[in-house]
Amino acid sequence: MAIATTTSPSHHEEHKDLRVWGLLTFLISESLMFGGFFATYLFFRGSNEVWPPEGTEVELLVPTINTIILVSSSFVIHFGDTAIKKNNVKGMRFWYILTALMGAIFLAGQVYEYMTLGYGLTTNVFANCFYLMTGFHGLHVFVGLLLILGVLWRSRLPGHYSATKHTGIEMAEIYWHFVDIIWIILFTLLYILTLF
Amino acid sequence: MTLEIPRNQPPGKEATIVVSGTTHHHPEAWKWYHYFTFNVDHKVIGIQYLVTAFLFYLIGGLMAVAMRAELATPDADLLDPNLYNAFMTNHGTIMIFLWIVPSAIGGFGNFLVPLMVGARDMAFPKLNAIAFWLNPPAGLLILASFFFGGSQSGWTAYPPLSLVTAPIAQSLWILAIVLVGTSSILGSLNFVVTILFMKVPSMKWDQLPLFCWAILATSVLALLSTPVLAAGLVLLLFDLNFGTSFFKPDAGGNVVIYQHLFWFYSHPAVYLMILPIFGIMSEVIPVHARKPIFGYKAIAYSSLAICVVGLFVWVHHMFTSGTPGWMRMFFTISTLIVAVPTGVKIFGWVATLWGGKIRFTSAMLFAIGLLMMFVMGGLSGVTMGTAPFDVHVHDTYYVVAHFHYVLFGGSVFGIYAGIYHWFPKITGRMMNETLGRIHFILTFIGTNLTFLPMHELGLQGMPRRVAMYDPQFTHLNEICTIGAYILGISVIPFTINALWSWIGGKQAGDNPWNALTLEWTTSSPPAIENWEVLPVVSHGPYEYGHDVQPLAATEAST
Numbered sequence: 001m002a003i004a005t006t007t008s009p010s011h012h013e014e015h016k017d018l019r020v021w022g023l024l025t026f027l028i029s030e031s032l033m034f035g036g037f038f039a040t041y042l043f044f045r046g047s048n049e050v051w052p053p054e055g056t057e058v059e060l061l062v063p064t065i066n067t068i069i070l071v072s073s074s075f076v077i078h079f080g081d082t083a084i085k086k087n088n089v090k091g092m093r094f095w096y097i098l099t100a101l102m103g104a105i106f107l108a109g110q111v112y113e114y115m116t117l118g119y120g121l122t123t124n125v126f127a128n129c130f131y132l133m134t135g136f137h138g139l140h141v142f143v144g145l146l147l148i149l150g151v152l153w154r155s156r157l158p159g160h161y162s163a164t165k166h167t168g169i170e171m172a173e174i175y176w177h178f179v180d181i182i183w184i185i186l187f188t189l190l191y192i193l194t195l196f
Numbered sequence: 197m198t199l200e201i202p203r204n205q206p207p208g209k210e211a212t213i214v215v216s217g218t219t220h221h222h223p224e225a226w227k228w229y230h231y232f233t234f235n236v237d238h239k240v241i242g243i244q245y246l247v248t249a250f251l252f253y254l255i256g257g258l259m260a261v262a263m264r265a266e267l268a269t270p271d272a273d274l275l276d277p278n279l280y281n282a283f284m285t286n287h288g289t290i291m292i293f294l295w296i297v298p299s300a301i302g303g304f305g306n307f308l309v310p311l312m313v314g315a316r317d318m319a320f321p322k323l324n325a326i327a328f329w330l331n332p333p334a335g336l337l338i339l340a341s342f343f344f345g346g347s348q349s350g351w352t353a354y355p356p357l358s359l360v361t362a363p364i365a366q367s368l369w370i371l372a373i374v375l376v377g378t379s380s381i382l383g384s385l386n387f388v389v390t391i392l393f394m395k396v397p398s399m400k401w402d403q404l405p406l407f408c409w410a411i412l413a414t415s416v417l418a419l420l421s422t423p424v425l426a427a428g429l430v431l432l433l434f435d436l437n438f439g440t441s442f443f444k445p446d447a448g449g450n451v452v453i454y455q456h457l458f459w460f461y462s463h464p465a466v467y468l469m470i471l472p473i474f475g476i477m478s479e480v481i482p483v484h485a486r487k488p489i490f491g492y493k494a495i496a497y498s499s500l501a502i503c504v505v506g507l508f509v510w511v512h513h514m515f516t517s518g519t520p521g522w523m524r525m526f527f528t529i530s531t532l533i534v535a536v537p538t539g540v541k542i543f544g545w546v547a548t549l550w551g552g553k554i555r556f557t558s559a560m561l562f563a564i565g566l567l568m569m570f571v572m573g574g575l576s577g578v579t580m581g582t583a584p585f586d587v588h589v590h591d592t593y594y595v596v597a598h599f600h601y602v603l604f605g606g607s608v609f610g611i612y613a614g615i616y617h618w619f620p621k622i623t624g625r626m627m628n629e630t631l632g633r634i635h636f637i638l639t640f641i642g643t644n645l646t647f648l649p650m651h652e653l654g655l656q657g658m659p660r661r662v663a664m665y666d667p668q669f670t671h672l673n674e675i676c677t678i679g680a681y682i683l684g685i686s687v688i689p690f691t692i693n694a695l696w697s698w699i700g701g702k703q704a705g706d707n708p709w710n711a712l713t714l715e716w717t718t719s720s721p722p723a724i725e726n727w728e729v730l731p732v733v734s735h736g737p738y739e740y741g742h743d744v745q746p747l748a749a750t751e752a753s754t
Contacts, residue, residue, distance in 0.1 A: 015315075018319045022320055022389050025419060026385050029384075029420070032419075035427075036424040036457050039457075040442065044448075121439070122440055125447070128434070128442055132434060132440070
């Protein structure tokens with residue numbers, strides 16, 4: 001085993017910033033958790049004659065508005081990412097604040113929906129699945145919101161983010177896209193499939 | 197390592213990111229009390245994992261001995277049946293989630309992977325510390341559940357049984373498993389990123405030690421399966437405490453869904469417990485047989501093959517749960533296919549031993565013992581993987597015999613082999629070979645004496661998980677119990693050996709076994725940043741026999 005002895009021992013070499021890879025790996029894992037919920041839901045859907053069961057009529061208006069808001073927020077957050085790559089911190093802040101607002105509106109819409117629905121957590125198996133899946137997704141939206149707020153909080157520091165240094169911003173964006181993708185599948189399963 | 201981000205830079209001026217240990221001052225070497233803190237050094241975390249896991253091993257072992265003492269007679273005369281059930285459940289839980297998985301993946305993985313790939317630490321040191329510190333609370337929750345009667349539905353926690361016995365204890369149990377599951381996911385993503393991106397630049401993919409291949413496969417498997425168990429356990433938790441009815445058949449639920457969610461994780465979990473051990477075997481055998489590993493690529497890729505196929509075999513645990521015929525057929529076939537990559541490894545090791553200059557050190561003894569036991573366990577596994585046979589032996593002691601052969605004769609032997617092999621590197625001191633041999637003989641005899649009769653018991657129809665049994669099984673159960681006592685005693689020489697050697701063993705030197713992988717190029721115990729200067733890889737990890745150096749003076753005579 002040859003050991004080079006050219007560099008000084010006090011110096012430590014840098015390694016690439018791997019945080020984005022870590023996050024991607026984690027999100028793959030997370031999506032499998034939702035996969036478990038989806039599989040459970042589809043199993044119940046397949047094994048029941050009437051789905052959703054009598055007495056659980058799914059509202060579609062508020063969730064559809066919510067979906068449009070959340071899906072468009074994915075584009076909005078991407079504009080923020082584009083801005084920071086041009087070293088435009090102000091622009092990034094604008095788009096991220098907009099995303100945070102959209103996320104907050106989505107969560108408020110979820111809460112409103114919970115309050116006005118005609119069924120509760122324990123009504124039947126469909127309601128169980130519905131509340132658990134949307135609840136877990138809502139938790140993830142909340143976490144994504146916290147990440148975005150964290151980015152905004154840090155961007156107050158001059159020079160904290162720049163065109164060459166914006167890993168945190170990218171990670172918040174990736175997480176937000178993940179939440180969005182999960183929601184699209186969830187919306188398809190829980191809302192659109194009940195029409196058929 | 198910390199990521200130092202200089203603050204208050206004028207905009208436009210690029211800040212430099214310094215990933216280093218120079219910005220925070222750490223001591224020359226870790227003191228004993230550093231091991232009780234939230235330390236982020238991968239070697240400290242590895243030792244923390246190993247020691248905590250070993251303590252849980254002793255607790256789980258005591259439960260096992262109590263159970264065997266109970267089973268020495270047909271009647272439930274020693275333990276209350278409920279307590280027996282609690283012991284049975286928590287013995288399984290502790291041994292799987294708090295001993296084998298943390299020590300094999302967390303302990304050896306954390307200690308060795310950065311050293312083997314030539315990194316100064318894991319990719320995310322703080323995350324690593326978080327992953328470890330989720331384990332002790334989980335253990336405390338498991339132990340605390342005994343104050344509420346202990347969870348009594350087996351380590352599988354099938355509903356509806358788990359919904360009607362000891363609800364508080366069951367909830368604590370679920371929380372504990374979710375904690376260790378989270379720990380497993382965080383640790384695994386760390387391993388994946390470390391192995392993929394942190395290799396020292398001079399190391400090619402075919403120079404990566406096989407242990408790292410095994411840990412890579414393990415981590416991918418853990419990442420893909422653990423969250424599904426978390427989902428299932430969350431549903432169970434809601435059923436227990438919040439009035440939902442996912443698994444309550446009288447309210448439209450379905451218990452088989454839980455079994456699917458559970459086994460989608462828990463079958464891969466057995467591969468999580470054995471793949472790192474395969475990695476340890478691939479490291480130990482070439483070193484002590486002084487021969488290049490036979491079929492490096494085959495062994496590396498068979499780890500990945502086990503990882504992929506292992507995700508598609510989970511229903512073989514549920515052949516008797518009313519699964520349809522096509523499912524039984526598909527999962528029988530896929531289960532038998534897993535035996536192929538496993539066989540590739542076994543033959544690779546046997547071929548490595550063939551014609552080698554074998555040194556019968558304690559590590560090697562355990563590795564050879566493992567070979568024998570694991571093949572036996574694997575063969576009984578093939579029989580049970582076939583649905584027609586499984587229908588007859590399902591939930592009998594045949595199953596218990598099978599998985600104890602692969603988990604004790606496989607995983608625990610592998611962990612022992614790993615400890616004997618890397619103890620000099622971890623502590624800088626040699627273990628005592630005489631005590632090691634006593635330990636091996638006791639363990640080997642004890643294991644076979646305990647678990648071999650169980651095959652016969654199972655074939656005769658003795659059900660598992662019950663405190664009382666038909667008197668006709670008494671004689672074989674007595675033999676099993678004697679074996680269990682021997683196993684209980686066998687831990688004593690090992691513990692004495694480990695503690696004694698750690699304090700006052702012979703100095704080991706950097707490379708007592710004359711091994712070629714990178715972890716042996718640094719001092720023992722390794723310096724805090726692992727190397728003064730990162731090593732340059734100039735040869736493969738297993739090129740033994742070309743230029744055998746004289747054996748180290750510390751090595752035991754054989």
